[in-house]
Amino acid sequence: KAGVTQTPRYLIKTRGQQVTLSCSPISGHRSVSWYQQTPGQGLQFLFEYFSETQRNKGNFPGRFSGRQFSNSRSEMNVSTLELGDSALYLCASSARTGGYNEQFFGPGTRLTVL
Amino acid sequence: AQSVTQLDSQVPVFEEAPVELRCNYSSSVSVYLFWYVQYPNQGLQLLLKYLSGSTLVKGINGFEAEFNKSQTSFHLRKPSVHISDTAEYFCAVSPNAGGTSYGKLTFGQGTILTVHP
Numbered sequence: 001k002a003g004v005t006q007t008p009r010y011l012i013k014t015r016g017q018q019v020t021l022s023c024s025p026i027s028g029h030r031s032v033s034w035y036q037q038t039p040g041q042g043l044q045f046l047f048e049y050f051s052e053t054q055r056n057k058g059n060f061p062g063r064f065s066g067r068q069f070s071n072s073r074s075e076m077n078v079s080t081l082e083l084g085d086s087a088l089y090l091c092a093s094s095a096r097t098g099g100y101n102e103q104f105f106g107p108g109t110r111l112t113v114l
Numbered sequence: 115a116q117s118v119t120q121l122d123s124q125v126p127v128f129e130e131a132p133v134e135l136r137c138n139y140s141s142s143v144s145v146y147l148f149w150y151v152q153y154p155n156q157g158l159q160l161l162l163k164y165l166s167g168s169t170l171v172k173g174i175n176g177f178e179a180e181f182n183k184s185q186t187s188f189h190l191r192k193p194s195v196h197i198s199d200t201a202e203y204f205c206a207v208s209p210n211a212g213g214t215s216y217g218k219l220t221f222g223q224g225t226i227l228t229v230h231p
Contacts, residue, residue: 004157033217042224043204048217056218090157094217100146100165103217105157 002027004093004106012112018079021109025072025093031055032074033103034066037088046089049074050096078111086113116141116207120222128230129197135190135225137205145207147188148219149179152202161203164188165210175199200229 005024013019025032033056034046045058049068068074072093078085088110092103121136139145146165150158162173169181179190188205205222 031217033219035219035221043206043219043221045218045220050217058218092158092217092219096217100163101217102160102163103219105150105159107155107157 004091004104006089006091006106006109008109009107010110010112012114013081014114015081015083017081018077019081019111021076021089021091021111023074023076023091023093023106025074025091026104029093029095029104030072031094031096031101032068032072033092033094034074034076035090035092036060037090037108038084038086043090046076081113083113085111087111116143116145116209116220118205118207118220118222120203120205120225122225123223124226124228126228126230127195130194132193133191133195133199133227135203135205135227137188137190137222139186139188139205139207141186141207141209144210146210147179147181148206148208149173149177149188149190150204150206150221152204152224154201158204161190195227195229197229197231199227202226 007022031050033048037043048056052068063079066076088108090108092105094101094103117140119138148163149161164181172178206219
């Protein structure tokens with residue numbers, strides 16, 4: 001079974017631009033969560049999508065948005081990029097059935113904002 | 115709301131020595147507890163988890179952790195480390211909402227374990 005894939009793996013943008021990151025979950029998984037990892041703030045939850053609906057949201061500004069498609073693939077968008085948005089963005093997928101569902105992480109997209 | 119505190123940002127240790135990485139948490143609701151490992155330029159891999167039942171849980175690569183409800187701690191241990199255990203380790207919690215876990219993990223700041231020969 002293929003793991004979680006994220007594209008692109010590396011990205012360089014300049015301040016003010018916008019960026020879209022993609023996450024393909026494990027086949028059969030319907031939940032995708034996004035996390036931002038920075039040296040200063042650590043790992044922070046951005047949002048979770050399940051059945052094309054945002055189910056949970058972290059404490060990030062409205063510049064950070066996402067969506068999920070009918071095939072469970074998810075995209076994350078950051079508009080008006082700031083230097084502080086430079087980070088590793090991780091997505092995780094899970095089955096989100098009843099009871100405990102393990103989250104499986106992708107390798108991440110390394111975003112650098114210049 | 116939940117919060118997680120990892121008490122050591124860096125832990126150096128010699129090969130074959132025992133190691134303990136400390137984690138305390140705070141939550142107003144019942145939670146599941148996890149330890150993840152991250153190798154350089156990679157995503158997170160689940161080491162072990164506590165859902166319920168026995169407070170001593172065993173995971174992959176010889177790691178184990180003990181859940182202590184009264185002290186709200188979930189410390190990770192390994193009796194004998196290897197060079198290959200060098201990595202960053204994260205303690206995390208997620209709300210246990212009536213037995214259904216949701217896709218929101220709250221992480222600690224991480225502990226860098228460095229194993230020296």
